[in-house]
Amino acid sequence: xxxxxxxxxxxxxxxxxxxxxxxxxxxxxxxxxxxxxxxxxxxxxxxxxxxxxxxxxxxxxxxxxxxxxxxxxxxxxxxxxxxxxxxxxxxxxxxxxxxxxxxxxxxxxxxxxxxxxxxxxxxxxxxxxxxxxxxxxxxxxxxxxxxxxxxxxxxxxxxxxxxxxxxxxxxxxx
Amino acid sequence: xxxxxxxxxxxxxxxxxxxxxxxxxxxxxxxxxxxxxxxxxxxxxxxxxxxxxxxxxxxxxxxxxxxxxxxxxx
Numbered sequence: 685x686x687x688x689x690x691x692x693x694x695x696x697x698x699x700x701x702x703x704x705x706x707x708x709x710x711x712x713x714x715x716x717x718x719x720x721x722x723x724x725x726x727x728x729x730x731x732x733x734x735x736x737x738x739x740x741x742x743x744x745x746x747x748x749x750x751x752x753x754x755x756x757x758x759x760x761x762x763x764x765x766x767x768x769x770x771x772x773x774x775x776x777x778x779x780x781x782x783x784x785x786x787x788x789x790x791x792x793x794x795x796x797x798x799x800x801x802x803x804x805x806x807x808x809x810x811x812x813x814x815x816x817x818x819x820x821x822x823x824x825x826x827x828x829x830x831x832x833x834x835x836x837x838x839x840x841x842x843x844x845x846x847x848x849x850x851x852x853x854x855x856x857x858x
Numbered sequence: 859x860x861x862x863x864x865x866x867x868x869x870x871x872x873x874x875x876x877x878x879x880x881x882x883x884x885x886x887x888x889x890x891x892x893x894x895x896x897x898x899x900x901x902x903x904x905x906x907x908x909x910x911x912x913x914x915x916x917x918x919x920x921x922x923x924x925x926x927x928x929x930x931x932x
Contacts, residue, residue, distance in 0.1 A: 761909075762891070765886045765916050768920045771920065771924065776882075776923075780931045
């Protein structure tokens, strides 16, 4: 229950904060798949794009990419060109068709467009790898930033963020 | 829409995507990686062109490409 070491007097507040997070997740619950994946299509386009842009200015870009470029010198620009260049690839080759097919996730779309369950499984495995790598970096970045703010160790912060995510997502999916 | 209309639409689509991909490869691979040394000899102010293309210019071009495909698809 408490993989990170918590002092005895902190168990109470920890349980309280986790209950609070679960309650927030539960209040945000939705009934349909479209609600979970695309917010029921109720978010205005500009707000949606602003959220996507904010997702780009996350720990992975600010901390990791800036650090990589400053340490690798010119060779670091492959990350710059790769980052935005692959976005171009997405927009050219994947995004319009994803929308037209009406599927929410890329593995669903791949499985349906190519009439192949093998393709879907491969896409799922690739998606899991990508998400795992990205989230690991983000959690580390979150831990680093907040540990400087509040002088709590990085591991504790990483665990807190992971717990927040774990409690929020299943509750809101009902 | 008839099958011929679909074929025509898909041909135009493929054509557009191919052109945009060529531009994409030209800016990122050719200008940014293969010919950087030669491009670095040209200077804008104090900055060498190859360096600028890799770090900023390519991203401008990518954004233009994305706008292009979005406007075309509606």
